[in-house]
Amino acid sequence: MKLPHPRGPLSDAVITLVSSSPDAQTRIDEVARDAVDASTDLATDDDVQLALYVMNELAYRGFDGVDDDWEWDPELLRARRIVETAFEDALRRVVQVPSDVPPERSEVAAALFAMTAPAPGPSVARYVAKRATREQLDEFLVLRSIYQLKEADPHTWAIPRLTGGPKAALVEIQADEYGGGDPERMHCELFARTMRGAGLDADYGAYVERIPAITLAALNLMSLFGLHRRLRGATAGHLAAFEMTSSLPNRLYGDGFRRHGFDEGTTLYFDEHVEADAVHEQIAGRDLAGALAQQEPELCHDILFGAAACLYLDDLAGEHTLSAWTAGGSALRAIA
Amino acid sequence: MTGTRPTTIVACPDGPILVRGDAQIVDEDGKPVERRRATVALCRCGASAIKPYCDGTHKAIGFSAP
Structure with missing residues (x-):
């Protein structure tokens, strides 16, 4: 790029x-x-x-x-x-991190599911499903593209830093993210297909000039966690929170694109995530994050911090998008 | 690599049933259901829109496993 x-x-x-x-x-x-x-x-x-x-x-x-x-x-x-x-x-x-969670597999998983429990009220997903215009769908894809065209890569950095069960769990999730060996089913490739279906440029980094700071920050957070072995617990927690807040919104994203008449090839990315992330969230909660807390109890706080930081920045990014759209403006960065 | 690892079935607390390994998923007429990934999650709450697979709806309806 x-x-x-x-x-x-x-x-x-x-x-x-x-x-x-x-x-x-x-x-x-x-x-x-x-x-x-x-x-x-x-x-x-x-x-x-x-x-x-x-x-x-x-x-x-x-x-x-x-x-x-x-x-x-x-x-x-x-x-x-x-x-x-x-x-x-x-x-x-x-970032608010739960402080009374013992470093036990089921307790950490339960805490992560509680932190990510579906909440009522306005959200980008509900807006996309019911109200977003065709142009707002484009903006939605452009905003997501800065991460989704390298989907899964930041968390993969943690694989060599883990051992035993948590390592196997992360590999199990990532192998599925990378299409189980089929390059056409890699999630980043499915996203590129969705972008092309919407008439957008799917080249890596093509829209970086239009990406606002808060969206870059959400990606930079994953890179920060991924590039530092010290923060492997935060990577595990981040991935768990990411997967746990994915299936239900992706159903709504797909609905929004179907509402505008897009074909199955274009909505496949969202449909795939409804099914895949319902699997991944179970593995990430217990076998990755929960088991890692039990294996390395000193990482328990960072696991929860990683999840909470993910949710914090994603909420801010969502608020940025929704406030721009509901005011009739653009969620993208203006360029001269 | 040979298939030495047995098929495992895990009932997730208040969640789906995770199936790993060589299990064939079939519908009520015995016809195979398309399986797109190595590990699948089967709906346990009854509310999934993509049955037999889980779509996370159990969390939205507050499903509590018996």
């Missing part, structure tokens, strides 16, 4: 740096420090979240014309650490 355009001083420094040769020896840690210190809300800070997105993306697929060596450049890692630390600290301050 192409490097995006900067959204402020830190993303400008990062993008300028990775556009040069990796032996450039330019320090950007002070720019990073200034950017996080000046930020009033990191989760909705376009400059900080885009900078973190670009630094993280070097570990996934990189950018056109950017030297792969930047992934492990000490100066860039120093800047990334400043941003990650501030982002994680901010989330740990604000």
